[in-house]
Structures are given as structure tokens and as C-alpha cells.
Amino acid sequence: MATLKDVAEKAGVTVTTVSRVINNRGYIGEQTRQKVQEAMKELHYQPNELARSLSMKRTNTIGIIVPHIVHPYFAKLISELESEAAAHKYKILLCNTKAETKKELEYIDMCKSNRVSGIVLCSRNVDIKKMKNLDIPVITIERYLDAGTVGIECDNYQGGRMATEHLIEAGCRNLIHLSGIKNENMPADARAEGFRDVCKEHGIQHREMLSNNKIYSTMDYHEYIRQAIREVPDVDGIFASSDLIAAQTIQVCNELNLKIPDQIKIVGFDDVDIAKYTTPMITTIHQPVHEMASWAIEFIEKSLRKEVIPEQLKLPVSLVKRQTT
Amino acid sequence: MATLKDVAEKAGVTVTTVSRVINNRGYIGEQTRQKVQEAMKELHYQPNELARSLSMKRTNTIGIIVPHIVHPYFAKLISELESEAAAHKYKILLCNTKAETKKELEYIDMCKSNRVSGIVLCSRNVDIKKMKNLDIPVITIERYLDAGTVGIECDNYQGGRMATEHLIEAGCRNLIHLSGIKNENMPADARAEGFRDVCKEHGIQHREMLSNNKIYSTMDYHEYIRQAIREVPDVDGIFASSDLIAAQTIQVCNELNLKIPDQIKIVGFDDVDIAKYTTPMITTIHQPVHEMASWAIEFIEKSLRKEVIPEQLKLPVSLVKRQTT
Numbered sequence: 175m176a177t178l179k180d181v182a183e184k185a186g187v188t189v190t191t192v193s194r195v196i197n198n199r200g201y202i203g204e205q206t207r208q209k210v211q212e213a214m215k216e217l218h219y220q221p222n223e224l225a226r227s228l229s230m231k232r233t234n235t236i237g238i239i240v241p242h243i244v245h246p247y248f249a250k251l252i253s254e255l256e257s258e259a260a261a262h263k264y265k266i267l268l269c270n271t272k273a274e275t276k277k278e279l280e281y282i283d284m285c286k287s288n289r290v291s292g293i294v295l296c297s298r299n300v301d302i303k304k305m306k307n308l309d310i311p312v313i314t315i316e317r318y319l320d321a322g323t324v325g326i327e328c329d330n331y332q333g334g335r336m337a338t339e340h341l342i343e344a345g346c347r348n349l350i351h352l353s354g355i356k357n358e359n360m361p362a363d364a365r366a367e368g369f370r371d372v373c374k375e376h377g378i379q380h381r382e383m384l385s386n387n388k389i390y391s392t393m394d395y396h397e398y399i400r401q402a403i404r405e406v407p408d409v410d411g412i413f414a415s416s417d418l419i420a421a422q423t424i425q426v427c428n429e430l431n432l433k434i435p436d437q438i439k440i441v442g443f444d445d446v447d448i449a450k451y452t453t454p455m456i457t458t459i460h461q462p463v464h465e466m467a468s469w470a471i472e473f474i475e476k477s478l479r480k481e482v483i484p485e486q487l488k489l490p491v492s493l494v495k496r497q498t499t
Numbered sequence: 500m501a502t503l504k505d506v507a508e509k510a511g512v513t514v515t516t517v518s519r520v521i522n523n524r525g526y527i528g529e530q531t532r533q534k535v536q537e538a539m540k541e542l543h544y545q546p547n548e549l550a551r552s553l554s555m556k557r558t559n560t561i562g563i564i565v566p567h568i569v570h571p572y573f574a575k576l577i578s579e580l581e582s583e584a585a586a587h588k589y590k591i592l593l594c595n596t597k598a599e600t601k602k603e604l605e606y607i608d609m610c611k612s613n614r615v616s617g618i619v620l621c622s623r624n625v626d627i628k629k630m631k632n633l634d635i636p637v638i639t640i641e642r643y644l645d646a647g648t649v650g651i652e653c654d655n656y657q658g659g660r661m662a663t664e665h666l667i668e669a670g671c672r673n674l675i676h677l678s679g680i681k682n683e684n685m686p687a688d689a690r691a692e693g694f695r696d697v698c699k700e701h702g703i704q705h706r707e708m709l710s711n712n713k714i715y716s717t718m719d720y721h722e723y724i725r726q727a728i729r730e731v732p733d734v735d736g737i738f739a740s741s742d743l744i745a746a747q748t749i750q751v752c753n754e755l756n757l758k759i760p761d762q763i764k765i766v767g768f769d770d771v772d773i774a775k776y777t778t779p780m781i782t783t784i785h786q787p788v789h790e791m792a793s794w795a796i797e798f799i800e801k802s803l804r805k806e807v808i809p810e811q812l813k814l815p816v817s818l819v820k821r822q823t824t
Contacts, residue, residue: 220608220611220612221612222612222614223612223613223614235592242578243574243577243578243581244571244574244575244578244772246569246574249568249569249571249574250569252568252593253567253568253569253595256568256593256594256595257595257597260595265592265594265609265613266592266593266594267560267590267591267592267593268577268581268591268592268593269581269590269591270578270581270582270585272582283545284590286545287545287546287547287548288548288590289547289548393772418776421776421777422776424778425776425777425778425780428778428779447569447718448773448776451743451746451747451750451773451776451777452746452750452776452777452778453749453750453753453777453778454753455750
């Protein structure tokens with residue numbers, strides 16, 4: 175690979191001059207600038223970002239830590255974060271923890287060693303003590319962390335209310351909520367609260383079913399859904415806490431010959447691509463993932479400029495009516 | 500952030516000694532080693548990967564360039580590449596081109612500037628001239644590039660044959676292939692060849708429908724599928740060149756009241772998660788994505804060790820029977 179010195183020799187100038195052209199610093203005559211640029215082009219010279227990062231003590235990189243890449247919610251979130259980061263000249267260092275605490279800690283250390291500009295944390299179990307002394311802005315999305323990190327979430331409680339009200343308005347009188355993970359304290363748990371409150375307000379029969387960590391890590395909810403329907407055989411409405419669970423609920427209803435939406439109605443959560451690819455398409459609660467990603471990158475930039483940023487940001491959700499209701 | 504000097508002061512040793520402990524070089528007494536390690540822990544010292552990379556002239560990073568992150572095939576490929584890279588102590592720099600040539604070239608330059616150890620290229624339009632003088636191993640997956648890059652692909656031709664033979668064995672006599680993109684020369688085009696050859700061998704009526712770049716970038720195939728069925732109204736079997744297209748074919752058949760698999764049978768390609776989440780689940784051709792990712796990382800390592808690596812690697816596919824046939 176060509177060096178600064180090679181370029182200087184080719185252009186017949188000093189290394190300092192080449193460096194000035196690259197960094198656009200000090201006075202350089204137009205003719206000299208052109209000579210240097212031509213030499214760089216001919217030699218396929220690439221400025222060394224590493225050296226630049228070392229002098230800045232950080233890289234233009236943002237670490238993204240997720241529990242799953244293939245989960246449609248995280249795939250969408252990663253995609254939105256990458257777009258937004260690229261628009262602000264940041265690169266993405268992608269870390270997949272497979273929901274393992276050990277991997278989460280390793281990845282945080284890796285981000286520190288690599289002097290990232292910020293971390294967007296969408297994983298679950300990180301030890302809060304580890305987050306102190308980080309000196310790097312950490313933004314969480316849909317996760318709680320209280321050690322000086324910034325949390326972005328959607329209005330999960332309102333989302334739970336909207337989904338439940340929609341099912342009741344559509345005529346459902348016996349509801350199930352296929353909800354979050356047992357013993358994990360997450361913002362998404364508020365979806366269940368919204369469900370519960372609306373059912374109580376309307377005097378509607380209802381049942382909540384918690385899933386577990388094992389199901390979450392395999393993403394296979396079929397048996398859990400079958401079990402829920404076995405326990406409440408006359409269920410006529412299901413609010414699933416993700417579109418992924420809703421898609422699998424459609425499959426289980428199909429197995430059991432339950433017609434959607436005639437005999438049973440389904441509302442999902444997230445509004446990710448899979449909600450548009452199932453048959454029927456899923457009525458769901460739209461999470462503003464694009465806006466959440468955009469705020470995350472903005473908060474990292476503000477934090478690097480030492481500006482005060484909010485501790486918590488909650489964004490509104492909306493109902494997207496499709497074919498399962 | 501704590502520096503090498505802070506650690507040395509805390510441990511009461513020289514900077515050279517700390518550096519020796521970190522790099523495991525030269526003789527260090529056990530007591531000294533422990534003192535240094537305790538000081539590092541107390542000060543939350545993180546070795547600076549940037550400085551290390553600068554002296555090695557490259558980072559332990561692999562650039563992955565894809566046209567879509569949310570497309571289920573690329574989401575799976577990224578996930579597999581991340582796992583395999585992490586197992587070999589590499590980090591992933593993720594680049595999403597949205598199928599734009601301009602972005603592809605920018606990302607390649609970015610990978611060069613950041614001194615990545617290798618590039619896995621799954622994007623489409625890269626200008627071959629740009630690939631020369633790269634000095635970085637480039638592995639393509641399911642893409643052709645002839646300028647000294649290494650190509651990994653699955654046996655698309657056999658996959659096309661298997662899918663078509665399966666439809667014919669299941670009784671189909673009038674087939675459509677929903678295939679690749681017009682004017683793009685890609686390994687996946689061999690799926691259509693396999694389809695064509697088997698139909699001719701069996702004297703089966705058949706038609707191929709090409710999609711276009713615009714459809715590919717939006718990932719919305721509904722109108723293209725409707726058009727195909729309008730042109731061949733008595734079609735009884737469809738071979739879709741991806742599970743994403745197959746999922747949308749199920750939706751269109753549902754709109755048109757065509758019963759699957761009784762009136763019409765569908766085979767997809769890829770065997771990604773979406774094939775398991777649709778109703779009915781999709782019979783498909785399994786691409787060995789895990790193995791493809793694993794070879795890609797291995798080839799990058801071999802290339803860095805200056806070992807000879809194959810120019811092309813083709814992996815076998817298999818049929819996974821589910822509910823659409």
C-alpha cells in the first residue's frame with residue numbers, strides 16, 4: 175500500500191505538504207494541491223484512518239450490541255442504525271451476544287479497547303457496574319440500565335392499551351396476552367400492564383402467559399402458543415408482544431383450524447417486515463424504530479460534544495390495521 | 500481513561516514492564532505480573548487496540564458489504580459471518596449499500612482506510628477495476644468478480660433442478676419460475692437454467708419471469724407475482740428464487756383464492772427463517788449459509804498467511820420439504 179512518503183516523492187513535494195492537502199490545513203497553492211491529488215490517485219493512496227483515530231483517541235465507529243441479528247426486530251434496528259450512522263460518517267461495529275451475559279461483557283470490553291465513539295446497547299443482561307468508568311456514551315434501546323446510560327424506548331404501555339382496545343372493539347371477549355420473559359425487567363413489560371388495565375376497565379376475561387429465556391433464544395414459540403390456547407380453549411383474541419410471536423400464532427391457529435380473523439383475532443407488536451409477509455398480514459403496533467435509531471446517533475454526537483442529553487426518551491406508537499383483525 | 504503510565508505508577512514499575520505483561524513478552528516475575536494486573540483492574544485499564552493495529556498496519560476487523568440488512572437472506576448471512584468471525588477474534592464492520600453502486604465504492608474505500616483484515620462482499624455492482632491494488636483479501640458470496648477475488652457460492656444449478664423435479668414429482672404440469680434480476684449476471688441465474696433443463700427433459704410447459712432492480716431494492720414482489728399468474732392463469736407450480744418471494748407468492752395465491760398445496764405448489768430458495776414463519780411453511784432449497792460464512796472467514800485467514808486459496812468454491816444444496824408442496 176502506498177505511503178505518505180510515496181505520494182510526496184511522486185508529486186515532488188514534502189511529506190508536510192501532502193499532509194496539509196489531506197487535512198486541508200494551511201495555505202496550499204492550487205497547482206500543488208492538484209499535483210498531490212493526482213499522485214494520490216495514481217498510487218491508490220488511502221489515508222490511514224487508524225493513525226488519525228489514534229491521535230484523536232477514538233474512532234468514528236459506533237458499537238451496536240444486540241442479542242440476535244436474525245430476529246426481525248433487531249435486523250430492522252441494525253439496518254436503521256447503520257443508515258443513520260453512515261449519514262453522520264460513522265461506521266458500525268456489529269456485536270451479536272446471542273443473549274449470553276458473558277458475550278455482552280466481552281463485547282463491551284472490545285468496544286472500549288477499540289475506542290468507539292459510542293455504544294448502542296440493545297442486549298439484555300449487562301452488569302451495571304461494568305458500565306461505570308466507561309467514558310464512552312452508552313445509549314440503550316428498549317432496555318433499562320441505571321448507571322448513567324441514556325434510555326430510548328417506545329410507549330409500550332400505550333401500545334399495550336391500543337392493541338387491547340382494538341381487539342375489544344372488534345368484538346373479542348376472551349383475551350390472551352403472549353408476553354415478555356419471566357424475571358427480566360424490561361420496558362416491554364409495560365405492554366402487559368396496558369393489556370391488563372384495559373381488560374379490567376372493560377370487565378373482559380383475560381390471561382397473561384409469560385415465555386422464558388430458552389424460548390427467547392431459540393425464537394421458536396410454537397409449543398408455548400399451543401400451551402396457551404390449550405389452557406384457554408375459548409380464546410377469541412390474542413395480543414402477542416412481537417410480530418415474530420404473532421406470525422407463529424397464525425401457524426398454530428392454522429394447525430388447530432381456528433379461522434383468522436373470524437374465530438380468533440391477533441394483534442402483534444413492532445411492525446417489522448415479517449408482519450407484511452405472513453398470510454394473513456399482521457395487525458400490529460408500530461414502533462418508531464427509524465426515529466429511535468436516529469435519536470440514538472444524535473445523542474451519541476451530543477454526548478461527545480459534552481452537551482446535556484436526556485436520561486430517558488419515550489416515543490409514541492400507533493396501530494397499523496392489517497388482516498388478522 | 501487510564502494510560503499505560505498510570506498503571507505503571509500504580510504498580511510501582513516501569514512502563515516497559517507493564518507493556519511486557521500486556522504483550523506477554525520477556526521474563527516477568529509472578530509477583531510483578533500480579534501487581535501489574537491488579538493495577539490494570541483497579542484503574543479499569545483497557546489496552547489500546549488502535550495503537551496495536553497501527554503497528555500491525557491492519558485491524559482485526561472484517562468488512563461485510565451487503566445490499567440489504569433486513570432481507571432475511573442477508574440477515575442470516577451477517578449473523579453467521581459475525582459468529583464465525585467472533586470465534587476467530589475478528590470484529591465485524593457492517594456496510595449496507597442499499598444496492599447503490601456509489602455506496603459500494605464508498606464502503607470499499609472506507610474498509611481500505613480502516614485497514615480491515617479482509618472484505619466479504621455480498622453486494623452487486625462493484626466496479627472490478629476498483630478491486631485491483633486493494634492489498635486486502637476480498638471474498639465474494641454469491642457474486643461474480645473476476646479481479647483476483649475469491650468466490651463462494653452454492654450449487655445454484657442443482658438447486659434449480661431439485662426444486663423443479665420436486666414440483667413435477669408432486670404432479671405439477673404447468674410451471675412458472677419467479678427468477679433473478681434482468682441484466683444482472685449473478686450465480687443465482689443458474690437456478691433458472693436448472694429449472695429450464697428439467698422442464699425440457701420432462702416436456703413440461705414452463706415460463707420464466709424476470710424481476711427488476713426496482714423490485715429488488717423495495718423487496719415488494721406482490722405486483723410482479725400477480726402479473727406472472729395473470730399471464731399463466733392455469734399455473735399449478737411455482738419455483739421462486741428466494742423464500743422472500745415465496746412468502747409473497749403465498750399471499751398473492753391467498754388473494755386469488757388459490758389453495759396451497761392443492762391447486763398450486765410452491766418451492767422457495769435459501770431456507771432462511773421466513774420459510775418457517777409463513778402459513779403454510781415453505782418447501783425450499785437449503786443454502787449452506789453457515790458453511791459459506793465459515794469458509795469465507797477461513798479464506799481471509801489463509802490469505803493473510805499468504806497461503807494459496809481456491810478461486811472458486813461451490814457448496815451443495817438440499818431440498819427441505821415443508822407445507823407448500
